[in-house]
Amino acid sequence: MKVLGAVVDVSNVCWSDALPPTGRHFPLLERVFLVREAWRRRYGGRAPLTLVADNSLRRQLSFEDQGRLRQLEEDTELHFAKTADPVLLALAEERGLHVISRDQFTDLRRDFPWIASTPARFLGWSTDGGTVRLEPSGIRPVSVQVVSRALEGKELKFHQRLDHRNPVHKGILGHHWRCEDETCLKAQIWPDRLHDWPRLNARGVAVCTGCSGAVRRLGPRTRPRSFVVADLRTGAEYLRFPVGEGDALEVGRGELRYGINLASAEVDAPADVNLVSRRHLMISVERTSGNPRVTVVDLESANGTTLERGKSPRPLVAGEPVTLQEKDRLVLADAVTIRLSGQQHFSDEQQQLPRLGTAGGGRTRMFLPEDLNPAGN
Template sequence: MDEMPPTQGQLGPAAPYLADNPIPTGAVVDVSNVCWSERLPPLRRHFPLLDRLELVCSAWRRRYGADSPLVLVADNSLRRALLPEDARAFRRMERVGQVRTAPTADPVLLELARDRGWHVISEDQFKDLRRLHPWIERSPSRFLSWELRDGEVRLRPSGIRRVPAHAVSLAVERKDLKHGRHIDPSVAAQERVLRSHWRCTARGCVKAFLWPDRLLDWPSLARDGTVVCSCCGFPLEEAGPRGTTRLFVASDARTGTEFLRFPISLGSAVQLGRGDLTHGVNLAATELRPPEDVRQVSRRHLMLSLEESPKGPLPFAVDLGSGNGTLLTRGTERRLDPGERIALHTTDRLVLGDAVAIRLSGRRYITPEEEAPPSLDGAGGGLTVLG
């Protein structure tokens, strides 16, 4: 029993701003998001409150009828965050199956809404889950948030906007670092952790055994700000600054399906093309499962590099005189001249021979493991260090 039993309610007058939406059959409520919302009464109180959930559920029933089912999904952590009285009420709801909980509610509630064709009630944009749930951008009208009008809580479209691919990468990375490692890259003192290599000297630590010189993945931040091993929890030694690396993404220009990610570190260049390349990446290597029309890519098509500039490391692209050309999308589309060299923006898209699209990943921090160039069987993957 996971559906909230319908309670008394009346079908209110249709709100004009929802009139174009299909009549929903049900909705999944992002309980933690609702309870924490400072845009629900009591306003500007930064504390999770169950009363807010009731206000939102009532708004739904008024609008769509008492029989329209609601499924409530909450993060496990909400249980501990609530005030004692609310926490008791919450546990009662859990016991009778009125609310279901998960370590992270987002993936659970999105799956439910997707499979049932239901609405989602949340202020969240779910940026980090856009890749897993492409239907979010196809069905923005299924996402509802709330507003207070004349003292009454009403539902309205939450305003799901399309998120460019590089912004999705950035959101995923930030969430991984924050939840997995307790490192918030937007806080300068914490971002510093990502700029260094770290060494674990703890005896018996598996990661220290595997990587005695420097850890190949991120450390964690302890509550007191100490940088600790994500494997054994032992404080780490700093092992020198990390170089700067940017990730690039290659995808099928027609379908958008990604087939390769590769890093370029500061002062290095990589040629992209088709066939055996000594200093580059063979986009036609069969193990990559490239798009069918990859043969339209020239043998030496494009060179990408990451170079020092007064504003910091800057990625560049040069068309190497390719047969079918390179199309640059930067607001409008234009073809690069053979030999033309451009500084790449994060939102730029390059299309090689109408077949392969190249863009920068939005990620800023690349683990040493990911810094390794792709190993492609007899087909290049080498890096050229700029002289």
């Protein structure tokens, strides 16, 4: 690829203790100059650098560096953004630039699919005997589940100050909560239990997002699984739905009493969705001591269901339950794909089935063993 220039993830560079003075985890503007030198050594002075920094960097730098930053702003294209990552990726996309950053940009893989398909555009650095060298940053492929988990983690952190990797916060995410303040609007709408999570206040106490008052902890939440439906031809996702622990539902086409209508007018279904049988597949989620177990059964569909696991796709035998694994993909009638989402924490709202209008949609119900045997024998 012809090098047109690069965009520099300034905060990432300033904070990198792999740049001199190595091992020092403190933001230093000097590191941007070192990277600029390395870039010019490799690509010459004519390949321009565009700098993008997080707003917060201004406050993080020393007084002296803040002065140098203002100087840098005068002779270089330097942008500031609340969050630099999406801005610098959009610039790189628009102008066909390299990206100088050691970040994997996991939570942005969905918005910028070219990250995974053109890893050579991403440059990191190493320091050898005081000399800084640019080299491929080593963008790794990540599964869609990992991307979705990264996005989920970011949302929770932003809205509720909850970190799903922290065991205390995990306890908050894993339980139902009630606000008992009679004057609180949320408590009035949801008297039995809050439909969203409490947030953590500055002292680390779980409080209601409506009134900021303390909340009462109720029982543990069940852990549903979420499923992602896409068009096989284009790969475009067009529907997501949850199945709760202990629940089962049918997946098919048209009006289903207990199911999901893949051909609903409410969604942007592919044209060949009509190859999917009315009652095509059943999905059930069972409670176990570990992660909930997901079982799928082909309900004697006309055009069949294929299970893609690793490199060996195989057809499902009608009526025979199969445990679905994290990275499996199901292909219904060579038209529609279904896979597990990586989402692990669900507010009450996210546990609702999507509204699919009068033509199908429907509800879940408790899983019954005879459901696995549609013929009734």
